[in-house]
Amino acid sequence: MDALAMGDYGAYVWSCYALTLVIVVFLSWRARLRQKRVYRDIEVRLKALEDRE
Amino acid sequence: MWKWFHQLASPPHFYRLSAILAPWLAVPGVILIAYAAWQGLFVVPMDYQQGDAFRIIYVHVPSAYLSMMAYMIMATSGAIGLIWRIKLSHAVAAAAAPIGAGFTFLALCTGSIWGKPMWGTWWEWGDPRMMSELILLFLYFGYMALRSAIDDTAKADKASAVLALVGIVNVVIVHFSVEWWSSLHQGQTVFKKGTMDADMRIPLLIMVLGFTLLFGAMLLRRIRTEVLFRERRTRWVREMILSPEGGA
Numbered sequence: 001m002d003a004l005a006m007g008d009y010g011a012y013v014w015s016c017y018a019l020t021l022v023i024v025v026f027l028s029w030r031a032r033l034r035q036k037r038v039y040r041d042i043e044v045r046l047k048a049l050e051d052r053e
Numbered sequence: 054m055w056k057w058f059h060q061l062a063s064p065p066h067f068y069r070l071s072a073i074l075a076p077w078l079a080v081p082g083v084i085l086i087a088y089a090a091w092q093g094l095f096v097v098p099m100d101y102q103q104g105d106a107f108r109i110i111y112v113h114v115p116s117a118y119l120s121m122m123a124y125m126i127m128a129t130s131g132a133i134g135l136i137w138r139i140k141l142s143h144a145v146a147a148a149a150a151p152i153g154a155g156f157t158f159l160a161l162c163t164g165s166i167w168g169k170p171m172w173g174t175w176w177e178w179g180d181p182r183m184m185s186e187l188i189l190l191f192l193y194f195g196y197m198a199l200r201s202a203i204d205d206t207a208k209a210d211k212a213s214a215v216l217a218l219v220g221i222v223n224v225v226i227v228h229f230s231v232e233w234w235s236s237l238h239q240g241q242t243v244f245k246k247g248t249m250d251a252d253m254r255i256p257l258l259i260m261v262l263g264f265t266l267l268f269g270a271m272l273l274r275r276i277r278t279e280v281l282f283r284e285r286r287t288r289w290v291r292e293m294i295l296s297p298e299g300g301a
Contacts, residue, residue, distance in 0.1 A: 003095060006105035012170055013108050016163045017090065020112040024267065027155045031271050035278040042285045043294050050295065 062141045064280045065289040071273040079270035085263030092256035100253075109167040111257055114243060115264035117160035120189060121224050123153025123268070127196070128221050131214030141276075143210040144283060146217060147200060148275035152268060154193035161186055164238075172237050181230035182238035189227055192220040206283060 006013045060066050093111030100107035130145040164183065165175045177183060196213050203209035226233075231240045242248040243257060284290045 006108065007099065009104060009106040009108075009170055012106055012166050013094070016109045016112050016166050017094070019162055019166075020116070020159060023155050023159045027152055027271055028267075028274075030151070031274040031278070035274060035281070038278050038282050038285075039294070042281065042290065045285075046291055046294055 062139050064141060064144075064284050064287075065293075067141055068277055068280050068284075068293075071277050075270045075273040075277075078266045078273065082263050082266030082268075082270060085259050086267065089256045089260035089263055093260065097253050097256055103171060106167060106170050107253075109163055111260050113160060113163040113167060114257060115261045116156045116163060117186070118261060119264055119268050120153060120157035120160045120186065121227060122265075123149045123156060123272075124189060124192070124217070124220065124224050126272070127153060128214075128217040128224075131210075131217040134210055135214045135218075140283065141280065143206075143214070144276050144279035145272075146210075146214060148272055148279050150193055150196050150200070152271050152275065154190060154197065156268070157186065157190040157193060161190060168237070177237050180237045181234045182227065182236050185223055185227040185230050188223050189220075192216075192223060196220075 004010055004014070061070070089111060093108050097108070099105045127146045127149040130142040130149065133139055134142040134146065161183075164186070168177070169175050196216055199216055200209045200213045203212060230236060231238050243254065243261075249257075281290060
């Protein structure tokens with residue numbers, strides 16, 4: 001409980017660490033998502049081109 | 054050495070190399086962050102003035118440092134792209150911007166949350182460190198908006214590189230603001246002798262290293278995406294994607 005309370009600063013300390021986790025996960029997820037999206041778009045375009053050829 | 058440098062700047066070579074390097078940065082980065090967070094939250098003794106609120110330093114300082122480092126990477130890469138016309142460097146600049154904006158936002162939020170119990174206010178409009186960091190966030194937004202507003206990639210690269218270079222002045226102001234002006238924000242502590250005990254400093258340095266490694270992994274992933282997008286009409290991308298193994 002002491003670790004949670006952080007000497008009455010618990011809300012401030014834990015919210016900072018939680019926000020850090022959220023932002024780091026969000027940045028990693030966005031990077032991954034964009035990579036997949038770009039890769040898929042190129043793949044679809046190339047396959048369509050190949051089919052046409 | 055120049056041969057190695059030229060090889061690194063080649064998009065297909067970089068694309069393959071970054072796929073190998075990224076996990077070697079991400080995994081140690083996450084381990085170091087987890088270790089330093091545990092140290093910072095539960096092991097390190099509390100500060101005699103700031104109490105347990107000082108533990109915010111372990112996430113605030115690395116994010117503030119990365120907010121500036123990402124900008125310097127963005128501006129330097131932009132300059133290299135402008136001067137030497139290395140295609141990869143513009144991709145690096147474009148990739149660094151969203152990550153830098155994320156860490157700048159994090160630095161502002163954690164700083165504000167720290168400020169409330171320490172200074173009695175969430176925000177102080179007259180504080181040079183806070184204001185220059187806020188301007189840094191707007192510079193990132195401006196940089197990304199400028200890039201997305203110009204359809205021609207080459208023109209977007211040039212215009213955004215100039216904007217990034219002009220914005221370096223603000224990074225210098227962010228860094229030295231606590232020395233040049235009287236500020237609510239405390240002065241430099243991390244690398245100044247006698248300002249911080251080793252028990253507190255070492256986990257902080259580990260956290261900074263962990264954040265840097267994770268930032269490197271994120272940056273590599275974003276550069277890969279930029280390279281892939283920019284090179285989408287090239288033969289190597291075609292061959293890689295249509296090969297049975299793929300290249301993601």
